[in-house]
Amino acid sequence: MNKRFIKFTKIALLFTLAMSIFAGCANNSGTQSEGSAQEEQKEMTKVVVSEFRGMNYAAVHIADALGYFEEEGIEVEFAVYGDGPVAFQGMHAGDSQFCMLSIEPVFRAFDEGLESKVVAALDTTRLYGFAGSKDITEISQLKGKTVFAGAPGSAPYSFIWSILEEGGLNPAEDVTFAQMQYGASMAALEQGTIDASYMDHYNRNKFSAIGANFLVDGADMETKKRVFGSEKFEGSIITATKKFVDENPETVQSFINGVAKGAKWLTSHSDEEVAEVLMPYHDGSTKEDLIERISLIKIAYSPDLKISEEGYEAMENFSLKTGVLKNKVGYENIIDMRFVEQAQ
Structure with a gap:
């Protein structure tokens, strides 16, 4: 067998081996790409x-x-x-x-x-509160006045209803419930459109800044026990x-x-x-x-x-x-x- 034939055979074998390795890598790469694509396409x-x-x-x-x-x-x-x-x-x-x-x-x-x-x-x-205008310092003063308590059936509405009853008023007859967005009640209280308002505790400082009186402080533990029965x-x-x-x-x-x-x-x-x-x-x-x-x-x-x-x-x-x-x-x-x- 001449040397030229042997050399050609070696080259052919090396070429075949290289192509096999390349194909294997390509297949693996394809499998990985498909797997990644499937993960990305996983339906949320x-x-x-x-x-x-x-x-x-x-x-x-x-x-x-x-x-x-x-x-x-x-x-x-x-x-x-x-x-x-x-x-x-x-x-x-x-x-x-x-x-x-x-x-x-x-x-x-x-x-x-x-x-x-x-x-x-x-x-x-629960950190609910109730704030009155500058002239309102007690619940009893709200007779004949207008208050904001949120929408009927809501948690704030039930809370204010309970507070009014506890203060000796009949909510169904003694006060008028104003209907407005929660974010508008503070301005309404400051302008005198309403006389008292439900208050989220995280707005406490803003109510304080307009001179509102805190009729019920939801963060006070004794108040919680009295109103809600538990802390x-x-x-x-x-x-x-x-x-x-x-x-x-x-x-x-x-x-x-x-x-x-x-x-x-x-x-x-x-x-x-x-x-x-x-x-x-x-x-x-x-x-x-x-x-x-x-x-x-x-x-x-x-x-x-x-x-x-x-x-x-x-x-x-x-x-x-x-x-x-x-x-x-x-x-x-x-x-x-x-x-x-x-x-x-």
Whole structure:
């Protein structure tokens, strides 16, 4: 066999080997690319969350901003309503899968045969307040006056109704309830259009700046016990219809997993850091304004999203006292903490 043939054979073999290696690499590269593409094309589960936007729901907005829902395979869209009961009606009408609001409308709906499940609590206590104009220093002075208490059926409305009764007034006859947006009540109080207003605690400093008198201070523990029956009152909640929870437990778990991450981040970072993340969710608010609000309400943020038996009893009893409920509901019929417990 001549040397030229041997040399040609070696070259051919080397060429064949090189082509095999190249083909193998190409196949591997193709498999990896296809795998990456499949991961990128993995379908996210979209959920709509109806809400009456407020500082109470910061953990959910943080989870959205920091990508915690995306990590869980959830794509969240928020539907913002002018009041909690309206947002809740939107959920039961099929416009959303979850709703963030106060617990009272959920109680009322259950009493009327509309079943929901409360799957998380975003606060540990209620910080509602009631402020009077410069001339109003006592509840009894509100007879014949105009007050703002939010929409009928809402948690603020029930709270103010209870306060008026406690002050010796008949809310149905002795006062006129003004209807307006929550953000307009402070200006109305300052201008004298109304004589007293419901007050979120995180707006306390703003009410103080216009010279309002604090008729009820929701941050005072003795006041809490007197009005609500307990310091614990986990009233800012996330709910879904019973049907959705029963049929989509994996989606509920993934959503609550994201919220739990948001709650953990919220309770372990500074007011300034929290304000920075929440800026896109509060149009018109400056960073300084948000820092002030967070500093006033952070004592109520829930670290574990749970509803205690004591807190539930206080919420149920308060709803019975204010006429939101006609009959007891029972913790196990409306509260579902298994997703929160799994998230922990």
